[in-house]
Amino acid sequence: MSEQTALSFIASPDDTKIYIVKGQKLVVEKSKGLGISLKSTVSARLTRTAIMAPILLNSMGNEHSDYIQQVEYVKNPHLDSMEEDILYHFNLGTKTHDLPQMFGDVKFVCVGGSPNRMRSFAQFIHEQLELPGNTADIRDICEGTDRYSMYKVGPVLSISHGMGVPSISIMLHELIKLLYHARSRDVIIFRIGTSGGVGLPAGTVVITDKAVDSFFRPQFEQVVLGKVIIRSTELDKDVAQELLQYSSELPNIPTVIGNTMCTHDFYEGQGRLDGALCSFSTEEKLDYLRKASEAGVRNIEMESTVFAAMCRVCNLKAAVVCVTLLNRFDGDQISTPHDVLLEYQQRPQCLVAHFIKKHLGLIS
Structure with missing residues (x-):
């Protein structure tokens, strides 16, 4: 050192x-x-x-x-009148747990769909930060529930969010309240995951510039009490540029910045021809993908719009870093060997870990 x-x-x-x-x-x-x-x-x-x-x-x-002035992450005046806040899906609460003691030092939160992947990331970041102890002993803080998994490694939280907007939305509500109750400050949150590439080869890491919906609009629509609320999906540009800069310091991790399209479905919503239902032709699919590419879309997944919108409203710096598992112009099914897919999935983890180490002064 x-x-x-x-x-x-x-x-x-x-x-x-x-x-x-x-x-x-x-x-x-x-x-x-x-x-x-x-x-x-x-x-x-x-x-x-x-x-x-x-x-x-x-x-x-x-x-x-x-x-020590607290950042007000939450935007809900009703929380002030609650004697207790139960974070049900995390199996945590303000009366049952000392949240400032448990999470007050959190500076980085990394979220991803798969519980196993986020456990692997927790073990990986433990090694990268050269922390004492055995990685096998890292425990799931949410082990009392089967909805999400959460691991804390030094100042890093690693949390699974499941698939799709509804699942990550629930997790984000409770995560943001957790950070608020814990009095955590200056937190940066990353979504690390997988995606389908739009004109990019498999294995390319995409740092999201704008999260867009299926109409290529940089917005997230939420229906609240029968009314449509539209929220911006702008992400932190400084964090995105830092990630891109740091990617050049890592070997064999091709990285680009581009728009990420968030859909509500893996099959029809993403123009796949191999689902149980399909109401369009191959040419219609390709035409849609071409329009997406012209709109700056470089990859497709199912969580980025609500992730970006909620983090922005709640004053959280955020970034989406996903690897492509295939080029959607070439097909719909993922046939890459499992060991190659595992290596691809590690690329966003390596980049985000490099970012964290830079910010902690562990590497120059």
């Missing part, structure tokens, strides 16, 4: 101060009160006991009161 990153941040026993240590030398003693917990075991030789180094360093020049 370089001299620049060989820093430790140790919380005092009463959790009111942070001791900044370089090697075995005390550098700074700072009043804590940052709304996060960094309790950790001091080993014989002090090393990275908390992966919060650059985050805390960035705060050293700020006034204490300015830094």
Whole structure:
């Protein structure tokens, strides 16, 4: 480890101060009160006991009161009058769990469809951050429910969201409330997953510029009490550009920025000819895909619009990073060998992990 990153941040026993240590030398003693917990075991030789180094360093020049001002992620005045908030699908609650203690230090949230994939990502990021302990011991925080899986690794949350807009929407409501109750700050959330490419070869990583609907509009329509509410699906452009820049530092991960089309269905909604129902011709399908390509669409999946819309409304920086499993101009079915698909699926994980390590100052 370089001299620049060989820093430790140790919380005092009463959790009111942070001791900044370089090697075995005390550098700074700072009043804590940052709304996060960094309790950790001091080993014989002090090393990275908390992966919060650059985050805390960035705060050293700020006034204490300015830094701890809470970000209001939620946009629901009714929450203030509730004695308890039960995050039902996470099997968590404000009375049954100490959410600030459990999640107050979260800085990065990575979500993806498959529970197994998000467990694998949790184990992968554990190794990438060089944290102590066995990856096999990482437990599912939501093990009391069968809806979602959640794993915490240092300042990183890894959560499954299932397939489609309804499933990820439910997860996002409870995730955003979780971050609010935990008083987490400056969180960046990533959706990492798979998609169908539009004019791109399999294995290409697409960083979403705009999430668009099936009419190529950058918006998400939500029906609330019989009325249609339209929300913007604009994502954080700085995060997207950073991801693209970092992709050039990784070998064998071809990466582009483009629009991502979100559909409500895997088959007819995406113009597939191989579903149980099909009411269009091959030429009609190809014509639609050509129009999508002309509109800047580079891949198709089923979650990005609601993900982008909710994160934007709730002041969360967000990015969608998905790998293509096939070029939809070439066909509909995924016939790539399983081991190749697994390698493809790891590409968004590698890119996002690289981003996280950069932001934590673990690599230059």
